Amino acid sequence: MHPALHLDNLKRLPPAVRSAATAAISADTNRYRAVENIRLVRDYAATRKPEHERALVVPALYRILDPLKIPNLDSLPTNLFSDTPPSESELSITKATLALEALYQLQLPDSLGVDLWPRILAWVQFLHLYNPGNLRAADREPGLFTHSILFASRFLDHTPTFRLMVCTPWFWFMLGRAWMYATKLPDPEKRVYAFNTIFRFTTLENVTETSNMDELLNGVGGTLSNLACLVVEYLDALILDHDKSDSVLPEVLYVTFVAGIVGFLNLIDPTLRDTTVVRTSPGRLGEELLAQPVLGVLLRLLSSVTKTDVPGTLPALQHLFVLLLVFLPSKPGWTQLPAAVKSGFVPVLLLCARSTFAPHLADHLRLCFQMILPPALISHALLSALDAGWRDIETSAKEITGFQIPDFQRMWTEFSSLVNERLQVLHAFDTSYTAMRACDNLECSTLDGKKNFRRCSGCRSFYYCSSDCQRADWTRGGHRNTCCSYGTLLIGERNNDDSSSRQRSFLRALIHHDYQKQRFTLHSRQAIFLSEFPHGTFLTLYNYMEGAVRIDIKEAPQSFEPLAGPEWKDILSRAAASGGRMGIDVAIFTANGPTQSRYPVIPLRSNSGVITDKLASLASTLTPSTYKVDEQARQSQAMYLVKTILRIHETNDLHVAEIH
Ligand SMILES: [Zn+2]
Numbered sequence: 225m226h227p228a229l230h231l232d233n234l235k236r237l238p239p240a241v242r243s244a245a246t247a248a249i250s251a252d253t254n255r256y257r258a259v260e261n262i263r264l265v266r267d268y269a270a271t272r273k274p275e276h277e278r279a280l281v282v283p284a285l286y287r288i289l290d291p292l293k294i295p296n297l298d299s300l301p302t303n304l305f306s307d308t309p310p311s312e313s314e315l316s317i318t319k320a321t322l323a324l325e326a327l328y329q330l331q332l333p334d335s336l337g338v339d340l341w342p343r344i345l346a347w348v349q350f351l352h353l354y355n356p357g358n359l360r361a362a363d364r365e366p367g368l369f370t371h372s373i374l375f376a377s378r379f380l381d382h383t384p385t386f387r388l389m390v391c392t393p394w395f396w397f398m399l400g401r402a403w404m405y406a407t408k409l410p411d412p413e414k415r416v417y418a419f420n421t422i423f424r425f426t427t428l429e430n431v432t433e434t435s436n437m438d439e440l441l442n443g444v445g446g447t448l449s450n451l452a453c454l455v456v457e458y459l460d461a462l463i464l465d466h467d468k469s470d471s472v473l474p475e476v477l478y479v480t481f482v483a484g485i486v487g488f489l490n491l492i493d494p495t496l497r498d499t500t501v502v503r504t505s506p507g508r509l510g511e512e513l514l515a516q517p518v519l520g521v522l523l524r525l526l527s528s529v530t531k532t533d534v535p536g537t538l539p540a541l542q543h544l545f546v547l548l549l550v551f552l553p554s555k556p557g558w559t560q561l562p563a564a565v566k567s568g569f570v571p572v573l574l575l576c577a578r579s580t581f582a583p584h585l586a587d588h589l590r591l592c593f594q595m596i597l598p599p600a601l602i603s604h605a606l607l608s609a610l611d612a613g614w615r616d617i618e619t620s621a622k623e624i625t626g627f628q629i630p631d632f633q634r635m636w637t638e639f640s641s642l643v644n645e646r647l648q649v650l651h652a653f654d655t656s657y658t659a660m661r662a663c664d665n666l667e668c669s670t671l672d673g674k675k676n677f678r679r680c681s682g683c684r685s686f687y688y689c690s691s692d693c694q695r696a697d698w699t700r701g702g703h704r705n706t707c708c709s710y711g712t713l714l715i716g717e718r719n720n721d722d723s724s725s726r727q728r729s730f731l732r733a734l735i736h737h738d739y740q741k742q743r744f745t746l747h748s749r750q751a752i753f754l755s756e757f758p759h760g761t762f763l764t765l766y767n768y769m770e771g772a773v774r775i776d777i778k779e780a781p782q783s784f785e786p787l788a789g790p791e792w793k794d795i796l797s798r799a800a801a802s803g804g805r806m807g808i809d810v811a812i813f814t815a816n817g818p819t820q821s822r823y824p825v826i827p828l829r830s831n832s833g834v835i836t837d838k839l840a841s842l843a844s845t846l847t848p849s850t851y852k853v854d855e856q857a858r859q860s861q862a863m864y865l866v867k868t869i870l871r872i873h874e875t876n877d878l879h880v881a882e883i884h
């Protein structure tokens with residue numbers, strides 16, 4: 225036994241306290257007096273006397289907390305103190321509660337931890353389980369757990385005590401429960417102490433031991449969802465504490481705690497560790513975190529941590545980026561991206577790019593500006609979020625000179641010019657865009673405002689200018705045979721959700737814009753294709769997966785993987801039968817994150833086949849083989865192509881971009 229626990233120490237206490245302490249541990253027949261005695265001891269422990277004098281009461285407290293005195297739960301009444309005098313077990317409970325209160329007031333030698341902790345744990349566990357009707361657990365629990373954990377923090381540097389605590393599974397329950405209450409502690413200094421204790425324990429490998437993890441989870445409410453919620457709440461509290469003008473949270477601790485919590489997440493969910501690969505599926509904890517407003521919190525952390533320069537800042541930043549790069553490309557992360565942009569994602573990235581840490585964050589920033597953001601610039605919601613602060617963002621980007629990342633300037637220029645172009649489309653769409661449609665009876669192909677069409681009620685994908693046209697397409701056009709198989713070509717699940725129908729219209733406008741802008745190149749390549757395969761059917765691919773559109777002309781296959789099925793065959797035959805009014809245009813978009821694509825067919829329809837006819841006749845005058853090998857022939861043919869296509873474009877032939 226530790227010398228400080230010997231009963232002899234009681235003799236050095238003032239007489240009144242000494243006799244109270246002695247009486248409190250002896251089997252007193254007067255049970256009221258026993259409670260009075262231990263109260264007196266507790267009050268003495270809380271006095272302003274020098275620490276070594278107050279600590280003399282410890283031998284008494286130690287004995288009161290003897291685990292052998294813990295009553296059997298089953299034999300206890302549901303109402304404490306229901307009759308007088310208190311029973312032996314009720315007396316033990318009251319005495320232990322007061323002894324804990326007294327103990328928590330004291331600064332004790334580190335080495336006492338080994339003796340005290342088993343007793344404290346046993347009693348706290350009992351007090352947590354024992355919920356008599358007249359002592360509401362809700363009132364008692366926060367104090368019980370937060371005080372215990374604050375007390376634990378005094379032994380953090382005493383290895384034997386520390387080891388003892390981490391190898392007791394129930395300690396982890398206590399830690400979890402204390403964590404739950406710590407963010408709500410009113411005293412900021414106590415909060416910092418509690419955070420420190422939580423940090424020290426949760427970043428230990430021991431947390432991954434199943435029994436410890438289970439207990440920790442039980443402590444925070446039982447589920448990963450509880451834990452995720454707590455993590456976000458805790459980070460939120462850290463930010464608030466750090467940002468206060470009278471903050472008692474030193475910068476270095478703030479950064480340590482932030483890195484610590486990320487380290488904790490890494491320990492329990494390996495999918496949150498990857499630094500290099502953009503992945504699409506965070507693990508279970510990641511998913512639970514994404515059900516919380518975690519991206520907003522991460523961005524706030526990123527921005528405040530970037531502004532610090534204490535040791536540990538760089539690893540903290542790198543960890544935060546890893547989380548972002550795991551979260552953003554996933555489906556839930558992707559849907560939160562507009563909100564993240566609204567709360568300043570791009571300015572935060574620029575802040576990182578101009579910080580002294582930039583060279584070490586180059587890969588992360590590159591991923592953000594090349595893989596995460598550009599493919600998302602097809603989203604109406606995202607562009608709208610970006611639109612609000614874009615002018616300021618561009619201005620502040622101009623102020624960044626001498627980037628530490630070699631290719632950042634080029635990366636940024638490409639990104640911002642794409643944003644500017646898309647914002648133009650957005651503004652035109654928001655102010656003046658009227659969606660056009662083409663009658664799906666290919667013999668008719670009337671082009672008109674969207675509203676003037678009736679929709680096929682079978683597939684809800686085909687539109688007709690009149691019931692005559694609908695009838696004609698049903699019989700002669702063959703829609704009768706394929707109507708039932710349409711519906712898989714939709715962008716997004718067709719529903720009445722406003723945003724998704726707006727998004728579909730926006731994509732229509734975007735494709736139309738890119739068609740208009742690139743139609744010269746597009747038509748040259750179509751003509752060249754036709755010259756090489758005079759009877760071939762081609763496919764025009766609008767690829768938005770990397771940001772700026774990339775247009776490709778390919779031979780249309782008989783079966784097309786992303787669109788396999790009868791609809792594809794129908795599209796092929798309709799295009800062939802349309803006399804050039806309908807091309808086969810496929811857009812490739814990012815869906816649910818950069819690595820997942822969606823392939824909707826967007827017939828870019830014309831009210832006549834004039835352009836296609838002219839391209840075909842142009843193709844017949846080209847000589848593909850010389851075009852390829854002879855440089856002079858190539859140049860003269862190129863000139864010829866330019867002139868001819870410019871003339872074709874003078875044709876007043878209306879094209880409309882339309883997405884089904
Ligand atoms: Zn019609």
Ligand SMILES: [Zn+2]
Nearest residue numbers: 680682683707
């Ligand atoms: Zn139909």
